[in-house]
Amino acid sequence: MSKQMTEMLKGTLEGIVLAILSVQPAYGYEITARLREQGFSDIAEGTVYALLVRVEQRGLVDVEKVPSEKGPPRKVYTLNATGQAYLEEFWRTWSFLSERLEQLHEGGK
Amino acid sequence: MAAKWIELVTGSLEQKKQYRQYKARIEALPEPYGTVAKALERYFMYYGGITDGDTAVKMMGDFADLWDRAVADGTPVRSIVGEDPVEFAETFVQAYAGTQWIDKERARLTKAIEEAERAEEAR
Numbered sequence A: 001m002s003k004q005m006t007e008m009l010k011g012t013l014e015g016i017v018l019a020i021l022s023v024q025p026a027y028g029y030e031i032t033a034r035l036r037e038q039g040f041s042d043i044a045e046g047t048v049y050a051l052l053v054r055v056e057q058r059g060l061v062d063v064e065k066v067p068s069e070k071g072p073p074r075k076v077y078t079l080n081a082t083g084q085a086y087l088e089e090f091w092r093t094w095s096f097l098s099e100r101l102e103q104l105h106e107g108g109k
Numbered sequence B: 001m002a003a004k005w006i007e008l009v010t011g012s013l014e015q016k017k018q019y020r021q022y023k024a025r026i027e028a029l030p031e032p033y034g035t036v037a038k039a040l041e042r043y044f045m046y047y048g049g050i051t052d053g054d055t056a057v058k059m060m061g062d063f064a065d066l067w068d069r070a071v072a073d074g075t076p077v078r079s080i081v082g083e084d085p086v087e088f089a090e091t092f093v094q095a096y097a098g099t100q101w102i103d104k105e106r107a108r109l110t111k112a113i114e115e116a117e118r119a120e121e122a123r
Helices: A003-023 A028-037 A045-057 A081-107 B002-009 B013-027 B033-047 B053-073 B077-081 B085-094 B101-122
Strands: A061-066 A074-079
Touching: A003 A028, A003 A045, A003 A074, A003 A081, A028 A045, A028 A074, A028 B053, A045 A061, A045 A074, A045 B053, A045 B077, A045 B085, A074 A081, B013 B033, B013 B053, B033 B053, B033 B077, B033 B085, B053 B077, B077 B085
Parallel strands: none
Antiparallel strands: A061 A074
């Protein structure tokens, strides 16, 4: 992953992960797998884990421990109402930013 | 800072017990997970500065969960920590940043500027 990609992802990964959770509840590895499917091939599982811990601390998701066939129980994350409101704000911010950038891009051609 | 950190997590009897449980979980990790977990833990102590025992215990519990899961799934250590382990370590600790010592300084700085602004307006 390029340095620029890493930097840009830093500001948007939280929104991306919440957007994935808005489709359906998931545990850490499922989210990493979804991201990899969508082309974020170098994303580290630990990065997603740390992010989930943060959104949990901030009360954007609900967490349920579900027993797993091997190893410790898995923590399944569900987007709650606060998280939903946060995600809507993320999309508004994103639309604004991408529109402005697109204008700059067109203008520069 | 490391000594202080241990002191804070050994603050209460309950926390002492949880801390011992955490240490045992990290000790029980197979290689190379144990080495990686301990290397990260060392970095947390220097970087983290979490001053609240409950937060520290919560963080260590989550950290041990992460490694137990990685062992169970057989996830390679590099896929856990990524290309830049420092980045990962700092992101992880920052998730618990609500009670870091630096927050007091952040609040103090914000307050100082607000007071200066008020003094400016009153002139």
